[in-house]
Amino acid sequence: MSRIASCSCGQLKLTMEGDPTEVTVCHCFECQKSTGSVFGVSAYWPKSACVSIDGQVKSWRRSSDSGRWVESYFCPICGSTMYWYAEFAPDEIGVAPGNFADPSFPAPTSAVWDSCRHPWVKLPAEWPEEAKRGGLPE
Numbered sequence: 001m002s003r004i005a006s007c008s009c010g011q012l013k014l015t016m017e018g019d020p021t022e023v024t025v026c027h028c029f030e031c032q033k034s035t036g037s038v039f040g041v042s043a044y045w046p047k048s049a050c051v052s053i054d055g056q057v058k059s060w061r062r063s064s065d066s067g068r069w070v071e072s073y074f075c076p077i078c079g080s081t082m083y084w085y086a087e088f089a090p091d092e093i094g095v096a097p098g099n100f101a102d103p104s105f106p107a108p109t110s111a112v113w114d115s116c117r118h119p120w121v122k123l124p125a126e127w128p129e130e131a132k133r134g135g136l137p138e
């Protein structure tokens with residue numbers, strides 16, 4: 001099964017094959033700033049699951065809150081950040097689930113950087129406590 005992500009203006013498209021291996025919430029301030037929302041959500045696949053990337057793209061490499069690099073790729077027209085590569089996961093590609101515009105997209109199962117979480121953001125009660133503070137370290 002293929003899933004197609006697109007940016008706000010639609011010129012940048014990315015096709016992923018199959019389901020992500022992990023979907024995680026990140027409360028860190030860098031994710032808050034880059035998304036403009038109060039947390040980020042990342043869907044990770046092996047790089048080989050990325051079938052195509054079409055359109056103009058720009059990238060920006062930053063240091064994460066834990067000091068490792070994350071390189072984000074975004075549409076130079078509308079600014080949507082679509083996908084990224086991270087030092088902590090060298091064989092993976094992270095994609096923003098919102099760019100698939102698909103409410104049936106697999107839900108996150110873990111969260112990191114709880115220390116930056118806005119207190120009104122409540123993770124699902126059925127998640128184990130460690131999942132709310134675990135997952136991939138950024």
Ligand SMILES: [Zn+2]
Binds near residue numbers: 011075080
């Ligand atoms: Zn765009």
Ligand SMILES: [Zn+2]
Binds near residue numbers: 031
């Ligand atoms: Zn983050």
